[in-house]
Amino acid sequence: MSPADTTSTPEPGVETAVPGALDGVRVVDLSQIASGPYATSMLGDFGADVVKVEPPTGDPLRYVDEAFGAGESAYSFAVNRSKRSVRLDLKHAAGMAVLHRLLEGADVLLVSMRPVATRRLGLDFETLAARYPRLVHCSITGWGEDGPLADRPGMDLLAQARGGTMGTTGEPGRTPVKVAPAIADFLGSFLACNGILLGLRVRDRDGVGQQVSINLLDGQVSLLSNLCVAYHRTGIPFVPQGGAQSNIVPYQVFQTADGWMVVACLIEKFWITLCHALRREDLLADRRYGTNALRVRHRETLVPELASTFGARPTAYWIELLEAGDVPCSPVNRLADVFTDPQVVHNGMTLVLDHPRHGKVVTVNNPVRLGRTPARPWGHPPDPGEHSREVLAELGYSAEQIAELLAGGAVV
Numbered sequence: 001m002s003p004a005d006t007t008s009t010p011e012p013g014v015e016t017a018v019p020g021a022l023d024g025v026r027v028v029d030l031s032q033i034a035s036g037p038y039a040t041s042m043l044g045d046f047g048a049d050v051v052k053v054e055p056p057t058g059d060p061l062r063y064v065d066e067a068f069g070a071g072e073s074a075y076s077f078a079v080n081r082s083k084r085s086v087r088l089d090l091k092h093a094a095g096m097a098v099l100h101r102l103l104e105g106a107d108v109l110l111v112s113m114r115p116v117a118t119r120r121l122g123l124d125f126e127t128l129a130a131r132y133p134r135l136v137h138c139s140i141t142g143w144g145e146d147g148p149l150a151d152r153p154g155m156d157l158l159a160q161a162r163g164g165t166m167g168t169t170g171e172p173g174r175t176p177v178k179v180a181p182a183i184a185d186f187l188g189s190f191l192a193c194n195g196i197l198l199g200l201r202v203r204d205r206d207g208v209g210q211q212v213s214i215n216l217l218d219g220q221v222s223l224l225s226n227l228c229v230a231y232h233r234t235g236i237p238f239v240p241q242g243g244a245q246s247n248i249v250p251y252q253v254f255q256t257a258d259g260w261m262v263v264a265c266l267i268e269k270f271w272i273t274l275c276h277a278l279r280r281e282d283l284l285a286d287r288r289y290g291t292n293a294l295r296v297r298h299r300e301t302l303v304p305e306l307a308s309t310f311g312a313r314p315t316a317y318w319i320e321l322l323e324a325g326d327v328p329c330s331p332v333n334r335l336a337d338v339f340t341d342p343q344v345v346h347n348g349m350t351l352v353l354d355h356p357r358h359g360k361v362v363t364v365n366n367p368v369r370l371g372r373t374p375a376r377p378w379g380h381p382p383d384p385g386e387h388s389r390e391v392l393a394e395l396g397y398s399a400e401q402i403a404e405l406l407a408g409g410a411v412v
Helices: 035-045 074-078 093-104 115-120 125-131 156-162 183-206 216-222 225-234 268-277 281-285 292-297 299-310 315-324 342-346 388-394 399-408
Strands: 026-029 049-054 084-087 108-111 136-141 211-215 251-255 260-264 329-331 350-355 359-364
Touching: 026 035, 026 093, 035 049, 035 108, 035 136, 035 183, 049 093, 074 359, 084 388, 093 125, 093 399, 108 183, 115 136, 125 136, 136 183, 156 183, 156 216, 183 211, 183 216, 211 216, 251 299, 260 299, 260 315, 268 281, 268 292, 268 315, 292 299, 315 329, 388 399
Parallel strands: 026 049, 026 108, 049 084, 108 136, 136 211
Antiparallel strands: 251 260, 260 329, 350 359
8 A cells, every 4th residue: 555545635736746745765663652653654644665663573552452453452553554564573683684674775764762772783873873874863762862761661651750741730739640642752753753854854965864862751841841941930839730820810721511611811912802701891900810920829819700600601602702702712622522623623633544454444644734745644554564575575585585584584
């Protein structure tokens, strides 16, 4: 299956004959679990030839749930479209030789092992740069290439905890809360894509590849930018605010008569429009609420006042009223609501891919939009080793050589 087989529809006016933004770029993907595979999947959406190299037993992510059957997890399906899969035993000399033949024609290598494992396999940047100087080498780790935690296991939950995300979530005085989406993993995916594209830009300009180093911890710390500056300026410890914002009022979740909604008065203009929409000019006249700083200081009186108002009517009533008054607001969509939300539907963020055994597989579309060379997601998430013979033939192996590699266990 090729990019042309995608069930996504190009946007009006897009030249479908134009090569994809990354056509001609080969990515060798040695990553596992979520962060690396999702990064390479997005690159594949834009035309990169992504070859996913899996161990003989397959990517462990295939086994975290059984939504499509044993070894066919929904999680794996979610992050592995737009690529081909080969299975190699890198502990086998012939398997490592196949990998190096792949690297001879590759533009990008992505690995997501602990640094000690990458070095042990000779897949670290320093080793490979001597042999493949044009290769962009991207490494995704939990904690960094070196340092006290470098060779400790790294994963989304740990990064959310150590990186501060969990410490800023949850209700005041209650248990810290994990962000439900794998925010550390997926932010790592976006950062890896960005770093790889920067590396390719410099390689194409200067003729030399470089190391792109991403770690989940740094990604989470980067999300604290606004909180960091305020904390180091004031020295005031951050207190989790649940569905609210510590330094803006009102900028939070409110319960309605039948659900939940968000009101977001980020700037003074929207506080004014909110009061007018609610016909609460008395709040505008109250000196306690004259500026955002004052509203933060007096949140204990203002927020209950607003909560009482919003609790009297259903969400749809308030959304219609506030939107008419140009007040930033939104219903709090549950997962089931997101994919029927009119704007999400309009944006085409639900993608349906055909799978040879499971029929239609619904997933999330690529969020990056290019006008001339848009993303063209393609192909079902491949079975482990589904394309082993195909890729080896492209590398110049004869049918007899392929059969020998399969029989010897170097290729599965």
